[in-house]
Amino acid sequence: MRAKRLAALAFVVLVIAALAVLPLFVKKDNIINLASLALLYVALASSWNILGGYAGQTNLGHAAFFGLGTLLTRFLWLGGWPLWAALLVGAVVPVILALIIGAPAFRLKGAYFAIGTLALAQVLNVTVANRWPMITSLPARYLATYRLMPRYYLFLAVAVLTVGVAYFLVKSRLGLGLMAVREEEDAAESLGVSGLRHKLLAFGVSAFLAGLAGGAFAFYHVGYYPQFPFSPAWTFDAVMATYIGGTGTIVGPIIGAVFYVIVKELLALKVVEAHLIIFGILFILVVLFLPGGLLEVWSKIRSALGGRAKSRKAALPAG
Amino acid sequence: MLEVERIDAGYKDLQALWGVSLRVEEGELVALVGPNGAGKTTTLKVVSGLVKPTAGNVLLDGRSLLKEPPHRIVEMGISQVLEGGRVFTGLTVMENLELGAFGMKARKAKDQNLKRVFSLFPRLEERKRQRAGTLSGGERQMLAIGRALMSNPRILLLDEPSFGLAPLLVEQIFRMITEINKQGVTVLLVEQNVRAALELTQRAYVIENGRIVGEGSGEALLSFESVRRAYLA
Numbered sequence: 001m002r003a004k005r006l007a008a009l010a011f012v013v014l015v016i017a018a019l020a021v022l023p024l025f026v027k028k029d030n031i032i033n034l035a036s037l038a039l040l041y042v043a044l045a046s047s048w049n050i051l052g053g054y055a056g057q058t059n060l061g062h063a064a065f066f067g068l069g070t071l072l073t074r075f076l077w078l079g080g081w082p083l084w085a086a087l088l089v090g091a092v093v094p095v096i097l098a099l100i101i102g103a104p105a106f107r108l109k110g111a112y113f114a115i116g117t118l119a120l121a122q123v124l125n126v127t128v129a130n131r132w133p134m135i136t137s138l139p140a141r142y143l144a145t146y147r148l149m150p151r152y153y154l155f156l157a158v159a160v161l162t163v164g165v166a167y168f169l170v171k172s173r174l175g176l177g178l179m180a181v182r183e184e185e186d187a188a189e190s191l192g193v194s195g196l197r198h199k200l201l202a203f204g205v206s207a208f209l210a211g212l213a214g215g216a217f218a219f220y221h222v223g224y225y226p227q228f229p230f231s232p233a234w235t236f237d238a239v240m241a242t243y244i245g246g247t248g249t250i251v252g253p254i255i256g257a258v259f260y261v262i263v264k265e266l267l268a269l270k271v272v273e274a275h276l277i278i279f280g281i282l283f284i285l286v287v288l289f290l291p292g293g294l295l296e297v298w299s300k301i302r303s304a305l306g307g308r309a310k311s312r313k314a315a316l317p318a319g
Numbered sequence: 320m321l322e323v324e325r326i327d328a329g330y331k332d333l334q335a336l337w338g339v340s341l342r343v344e345e346g347e348l349v350a351l352v353g354p355n356g357a358g359k360t361t362t363l364k365v366v367s368g369l370v371k372p373t374a375g376n377v378l379l380d381g382r383s384l385l386k387e388p389p390h391r392i393v394e395m396g397i398s399q400v401l402e403g404g405r406v407f408t409g410l411t412v413m414e415n416l417e418l419g420a421f422g423m424k425a426r427k428a429k430d431q432n433l434k435r436v437f438s439l440f441p442r443l444e445e446r447k448r449q450r451a452g453t454l455s456g457g458e459r460q461m462l463a464i465g466r467a468l469m470s471n472p473r474i475l476l477l478d479e480p481s482f483g484l485a486p487l488l489v490e491q492i493f494r495m496i497t498e499i500n501k502q503g504v505t506v507l508l509v510e511q512n513v514r515a516a517l518e519l520t521q522r523a524y525v526i527e528n529g530r531i532v533g534e535g536s537g538e539a540l541l542s543f544e545s546v547r548r549a550y551l552a
Contacts, residue, residue, distance in 0.1 A: 180407050180418050187405035192390030192422050
């Protein structure tokens with residue numbers, strides 16, 4: 001058991017180290033861009049998974065928190081704030097929004113939370129997304145000093161932080177509470193595990209990390225349409241990457257995100273917009289036939305080989 | 320020790336309990352029996368705080384529980400096993416038990432309580448790394464009871480522990496309940512299996528249509544004419 005844990009730790013350190021030195025060996029910008037995008041998607045999917053996978057609450061408004069993070073960080077950073085402070089504000093404000101929305105929405109059972117968050121994202125999309133159109137392109141003096149490396153490292157840091165937070169949260173007593181609430185909320189309540197508190201906690205953490213990912217995106221992007229960071233695509237990409245990899249697991253969203261970004265890139269080159277249809281079909285197939293995602297394939301192979309299946313699949317959201 | 324005083328309670332527009340009163344003394348094993356839909360489960364949920372009554376009071380050692388949230392009531396020593404056990408099927412047996420010791424106080428005594436649960440239900444220790452979803456019906460009920468014991472309760476509320484189990488298992492579960500009671504845990508048991516429950520308990524209440532219609536020793540109720548006619552014929 002102990003040796004296994006050490007091996008896993010060594011593997012994690014190795015992967016992070018490899019990602020850290022990647023830019024020293026790879027000089028092509030398009031590869032670094034692709035890696036940055038993959039890391040962004042790891043952060044997005046892992047942050048969505050904290051609430052969607054572990055607490056079983058389907059948030060269809062993840063783009064709202066990501067977009068808000070982008071908007072605020074970009075505005076403050078271009079306004080002369082130090083980057084770290086701008087990032088912090090871009091992560092904290094989404095938490096406040098999440099708590100304001102979550103407190104009433106979690107009292108309603110069923111599909112209300114999903115619908116409510118979807119509506120929230122759309123409302124922000126048409127109200128605040130276009131608030132400061134001038135910030136969407138970087139001014140000349142920022143462009144003059146623009147280098148890709150710091151952006152890549154910021155994405156790496158955000159991805160590592162997100163996965164790390166998810167891991168330690170899930171291993172903690174609070175994580176156990178989250179899963180209990182997902183599995184059987186009444187039974188959890190009867191044991192003294194408050195459903196509302198745990199869901200709010202998961203929502204807050206998820207929104208913080210999504211806002212932070214949005215902030216990294218604000219630091220990265222040279223120029224975009226004002227509404228772009230609030231696009232529902234950010235939500236659905238995160239949902240699809242999580243489901244394809246395996247919801248309610250730590251590794252699932254990572255594998256799903258990397259797979260998603262690479263396949264999307266390959267498909268986008270060849271079939272352009274048709275990749276959306278392909279992912280739509282893939283998503284339906286996964287939900288219907290492989291509720292544990294790609295990780296389930298892995299654990300099936302392992303148990304077929306005599307090992308013990310360890311992946312823990314989330315209950316699919318009802319309705 | 321536990322007093323339920325003239326409780327009215329229900330769900331939205333539907334009133335389920337009408338002036339229900341009962342009391343359970345320290346160390347007792349008391350049953351609440353009655354047909355489906357009589358209000359047995361609602362009564363238990365009022366005690367554990369999952370349903371808030373519209374009138375009446377619930378007292379533990381003279382202190383009202385009405386304003387306490389469910390997790391506080393668990394910490395005060397009342398633990399409930401819901402109907403059907405409701406174990407967390409996606410989690411392991413061990414994780415289920417850990418969730419039973421979720422409160423601050425219970426966490427400190429976790430190892431000790433775990434030992435006790437495993438000595439009561441050795442089967443659970445054999446299966447502690449398995450997912451609860453892989454357990455049989457009887458094992459799930461054991462897990463549900465074990466999980467409730469993890470908070471080291473003074474009072475255990477059991478909702479239909481015999482539900483859906485084969486007769487042999489019912490007997491086994493009831494033996495465990497007696498054993499737990501002998502170890503000093505006060506038990507309030509809700510059952511549809513009236514004969515078995517009345518044979519087991521010192522005292523019982525009969526509930527019908529949301530009202531308490533009878534009270535007495537298990538033996539007395541067994542010979543009580545309307546009980547005989549209604550449940551034992």
